[in-house]
Amino acid sequence: MTTDNTRYGGDRTWATFEAEALPHADRLFRLAMWFERNRQEAEDLVQETMVRALRSFHRFEPGTNCRAWLITILQNVRRNRRRARQRSPIMDDAGDRIAAAPFVPPIPQTLTDEEVLAALSRMPERFQEVVVLCDVEDLSYKEIAAALDIPLGTVMSRLHRGRALLRSELASMNGSLTRERANV
């Protein structure tokens, strides 16, 4: 993992990069791990993201959200890799299911982290992406649109539908547990 000094900008660039970008490596890894479900793949993804980020660090605008910038690079790397693997697009019927959900149930407080993540993982990936980038990574709609290379309106509609789908899933997981608790 060594790099070329002349291409990547030297010690001053490195010092800034080390202070601005490297502290986000943990969260970047969690994101990569969530989407790839494979530790080796996630590590490769984060490493390639960091190499690309360092190479183009002169283009990063100081004072803007560095994590959002890194996530955009990570998503670009993911997209390129997926294209290379020629994966078929993910098909789902989530839209129909959402249309049938008439209310917004509350978030159950009785589920474990594993159960919450399992519910999230059952959602179509396009909804997972926006929900995770918004609710876990705190990116703005605009930053999500840039990271995923989709229009702003699509971000908002996917977020709305993704959250509703997840709430509905969590509520149904919690349903019988609540009834049972009343009997204990």
Added chain:
Amino acid sequence: MENQEVDPLGTTLKRAFERAPGLQPRPEFIAGLTTLRPLPTAVSRTPRFRATRWLTIAATFLLVGIGGYWSFEARLSADPLREAAIGDHRYCALGLTTNGKEATGITSLAEAVSRYEPGFRVLEDEPGDEIPTSDGPARVLNRHSCVFGGRRFAHIILDYRHTSVSLIVTRGAATRWSIHRIAAHEMTTARWNDLTVMSIRTAGYAVFVVGGLPASELSPLAGALSADLRRVLPKE
């Protein structure tokens, strides 16, 4: 930031992401990213700078090694499972409800077995309702399953030496490092404020005995429970 509404869903998801053991990076991987640092190239052909370069690489490896080991040690000493078990004892067995913390998702063991964790089945009967120890018997007061700190536990509350003691079992997320450590120290003991917690890890589960007794008084019970549970808990 234009974001917008504060959504409790976000808090729930963020917490799950930050705590999920499977999503955490290896400390040595994170430490290894520092080797992306550019090395001098224009002058590296001279012996003096070649030596410097090798020294830099050696120092980096040394730092990565020390950093990685330190991170593992820090992670082990923090042990989130143990902290969650202590919290479960305080906020479930002792019934504390301060600081907005409480055990939730309380259900029967049978329900937990059918819905969440089949491995808890053996705990419906084991340990028996009276556990003999060298310091007198412990008696089971209650068996149930509950959630604390994002973990689902089987929770058995015992009366032992006139105090409430918790036997808490959860699916373990032992790393190869902690497994190595377990081989050397089969039962670990820690104090947290006025509580003693004794940890026993089997191949697939983490088992905790938590109570307000000194370690010397709690260990006969922990020893008796440990022998029973190692025998009956599923290995994976």
